[in-house]
Amino acid sequence: MAIPAAAAAAYRAAAQMATPAASSAITPANLPGGNFSDFLSGAIKDSVNTMRAGEHAAGQQVQGKANLVDVVQSVNAAEITLDTVVAVRDKVVAAYQSIMNMPI
Numbered sequence: 001m002a003i004p005a006a007a008a009a010a011y012r013a014a015a016q017m018a019t020p021a022a023s024s025a026i027t028p029a030n031l032p033g034g035n036f037s038d039f040l041s042g043a044i045k046d047s048v049n050t051m052r053a054g055e056h057a058a059g060q061q062v063q064g065k066a067n068l069v070d071v072v073q074s075v076n077a078a079e080i081t082l083d084t085v086v087a088v089r090d091k092v093v094a095a096y097q098s099i100m101n102m103p104i
Contacts, residue, residue: 047081054078 057074060066 047085050081051078 054074057066057071061071
């Protein structure tokens with residue numbers, strides 16, 4: 001079943017968010033000097049980096065240079081990231097459509 005693996009990946013991602021190195025990549029909007037566009041830009045860059053890490057790990061496994069467990073974790077993190085990006089995109093499109101349907 002994929003749910004325990006997804007839960008483990010989500011827990012790992014949340015634990016990584018608590019580390020100082022990961023928290024410096026994304027600046028929350030309520031910190032001095034940070035704004036929403038910086039936060040969004042950081043989140044997008046983090047998503048792209050996660051996807052690239054999954055692709056790189058899969059490529060290393062094809063060449064026989066990577067541990068299978070690390071590959072599965074990287075690919076699972078990339079899959080969860082992609083699902084999150086798609087869900088956010090769907091919410092943004094739904095919000096835009098809702099605004100466009102409002103009477104003036």
